[in-house]
Amino acid sequence: MTKIIRNSAAFIIVDAQNFVLHEKGLAAQWGAWKFAREKGIVKSTVKAIERFRAEKIPIIFVIMELRPQISQALNANLPDIDFWKPIKGLDFTKITREEGEFQGRVIDEFIPHPEDIIVAKHHTMSGFHGTDLDKILRSLHYDTLLFGGAITNLCVEGTVRGAFDRGYNCVVLSDCVTSISEEAQSFATEFVFPKFGRVCTSEELEIM
Known part of the structure; x- marks a missing residue:
C-alpha cells in the first residue's frame, strides 16, 4: 500500500479532453481513447x-487550451513534428464554435464539479510550464500530487517531471493514466515514473 496524508494531497488529471480521449477527437488517431x-x-x-x-x-484538471483567435499565427511557428501535426494542420476558420468547445471539453465521464480547479496550458506538455499550477498548490499547502490523465508518456510525464523538479511528492496512479499501447504504458509506469516518485493503482492508495 502507498500511504498519503489527506490534507496535503491533490489529484491532478492531465489532458482528459475530447480531443485526445474521444473517438471523434482531433487526436483520435493516436489511439489513447481506445486504449483507455x-x-x-x-x-x-x-x-x-x-x-x-x-x-x-x-x-x-490541467487542460490543453486552444485559442482560435491567434492559433493560425501560432501554428505557423509550431515545429513540424508528430505531436503538433493534428493542430498545425487545422484551419480554425472552418471549425465551428460548438466543435471547438467539444474538442476542448473534459470527457463526459470526468465532468468537473464547481469546486474543482481548472488550469489551462498552451502549446506545452507540462502542466507547470507557463501556468499558475505551482502557485495554486503552494498557496493551498499541497505537497503530495496524485496523477492521472493522458497521454502517460507525453503530457502526464511532462507534468510529473515538472512536479518532481519543484520538490513535490509524486504518486502516479497506474490505472488512471493512459498511453497508446501496452509497451508505451509499461515503459513509463515501470521505468520512468519510479525515478520521480511512487507508482501504484488507485485501489492500492491508502488515505490517512
Missing part, C-alpha cells in the same frame, strides 16, 4: 475521482 477504454482506465479514474471527492481531496 479497453484497459478500463476511464472506469478506474471515475472511481478514483468519486473516492477523492468523498475524502475531500481536491481535483485539479
